[in-house]
Amino acid sequence: MSTDFETDPHRDTGTEPDEFRDEQDRISPFWLERLRAYLAADRAEDVATVMAPLHAADVGDVLESLDADERLQLVQSLGDRFDYSALTEVDESVRIEITDALSNTEIARGVAGLDSDDAVTILEDLEQVDRDEVLAKLPTFERLSLKRSLDFPEESAGRRMQTDFIAIPPFWTVGQTIDYLRSNSDLPDEFYQIYVVDASYQVLGTLPLDKFIRAGRSTIIEALMNTNLVLVDANEDQEEAARDFERYDLVEVGVVDESKRLVGVLTIDDMVDVIHEEADEDIKLLAGVGDEDISDSTVDTVRSRVPWLVINLFTAVMVSLVIGLFNATIEQMVALAVLMPIVASMGGNAGTQTMTVTVRALSMRELDGSRVRRLVRREMVVGLVNGVLFALLIGLVTWLRFENLQLGIVIGLAMIINLIVAGTAGILIPLTLDKFKADPAIASAVFVTTVTDVVGFFAFLGIAGLWFGLF
Structure with missing residues (x-):
């Protein structure tokens, strides 16, 4: 060739x-x-x-x-x-x-x-x-x-750990340790600290390399070691382990089994991969594409997306049923059909904003009791403020376009209601899913969008029907 x-x-x-x-x-x-x-x-x-x-x-x-x-x-x-x-x-x-x-x-x-x-x-x-x-x-x-x-378990610290590490007894000297390291050919390729263990391999302390190389040969290891330990359980979720690295600025941490014996180590390069994988997973789940990769086949991609599209289809049918309740109202005032997507769309976007912040806070374990209450109050107030601002804006535009002040007031009221509901749903739905041990990143978007669509259409068409006496 x-x-x-x-x-x-x-x-x-x-x-x-x-x-x-x-x-x-x-x-x-x-x-x-x-x-x-x-x-x-x-x-x-x-x-x-x-x-x-x-x-x-x-x-x-x-x-x-x-x-x-x-x-x-x-x-x-x-x-x-x-x-x-x-x-x-x-x-x-x-x-x-x-x-x-x-x-x-x-x-x-x-x-x-x-x-x-x-x-x-x-x-x-x-x-x-x-x-x-x-x-x-x-x-x-x-x-x-x-x-x-x-x-x-899969995605646990035990699956991520390296089983090669350096462990020494507390009664050795720095000189003995150096001689051991120089004479042993079966050492990890890279390591950042030495673990001090007892006869049963329970961790007594750790010795960072920077502290170790500055000490004299006659210094006893026990006198140098750090006893303020941060250890990870081998069964702990890898995401929790990555959070420990972030919280305590770690480069390496020991992994222990149920008997507290040292069985391996986690290093920062592994945790960077975990952080990337978990963030990537949450982004995909929010979009309803599961664990899909760009290298997946067409069949695998279809299989990954179809379940969530089916769920979206059912929620869309639910929304259409709500609209169907107001057929007579829409027939009598065609302008309602032109304006009603605006209310639902604004509510959906506002709900997604709140939901994204909430899901991230849940994944980072940033929400405790007081923070949850503060966040709920904040999002309701934000929804009210945004609702009033956009109610004034869309009300004015509607009045000028259709020369109907009352229609502008109706859509403004519906906008306020839906943005308050959107902010509340955007935080309460992920919190509820998390409480029932469901992954909020997977299902939150479907529920939040459904709520804002149903409330948006119901509020706008319902207020219009009552206001103009179209029922």
Whole structure:
């Protein structure tokens, strides 16, 4: 197969990392075109050459940019040179697609050299039979460590933790610890503090590296260690663990089991990923698209969206029934049909604003009893103030457009009612869902929109019917 890359030596040597990205920090189209040409020509060495300078996160971007058959071909072309940590940087659907196409032997070889948290991310997506087979091919100590992590609930601190850490007894000296670190080849690749434990591995204290390296060799560890401990339970939700990192400005924290024994550590790079994932999840849930990714197939995307569209259909039918109650009113004054979407639309937007603030506050655990009462009062007052302001505005516009002062007053009253209801519903609905252990990010939007539409139409058409005696 002949390509223009072979006739242009300068273009064919594009292996420098800065050529991988364009000015918009996206993958260079030319770079991607060259990689695809190498894959099509089965030039494995050239593929390895252009991929070699890339970080695992960049390799993940490449995998998501390729077609399904090209992704698998890339992994197979790189062979032992493929960094399986790149699979933790891609959408779940892409990771499952690749691992489904690989043999369990290949997966076992790939995860064997990974940090335990990255290995768990890959293994937890496998079917139980395949997972057991992969684990059986790993060394005993590594297998037991990974199985222990996998025994913890999904999205828990135990699933996110690294099982490699440094633990020492309190009676050692700084000198003994330094000698131990220098002589031990099986240390974590990166660590930020040393854990001081007793014989049962319960944490007595922690020793930050900056404090450790400044101490004299004869200093006893117990005299240096920090006993003001912040520890995370392995069964704790990963979002709660991330909140601890934010609250206490942590870089690393120990993870303990139900017996308070140290079983692993969480580091800031893991928590950045968690914060990103949780924020991404909440944004998707507010829009009713579940855990959808841009790499999902058409079938998966349809399956993800249909349930919420069905719910929206039922709520829309409910709104239409309310409008149907006032058919005679609308027939007698056509202007009502022109104006009524304005009231519902303003209420929906106002409710969504309040709902978004409330859902965020709930997810950040910022609402206690006093704050809830203050927030409810504030949103009701905000709804009243906004209602009055926009009532005056829309009332004036209606009066000038239809030359009907009474119609302007009617829509103004309806606007005030709906914006007060919107502010109240926008906070009470998420709070109620949260109280009943339902995720407010999932269902709040549907209920808030339904309430504001029903109240908006009912208030406007009802007041109009009474005001003009159209019933």
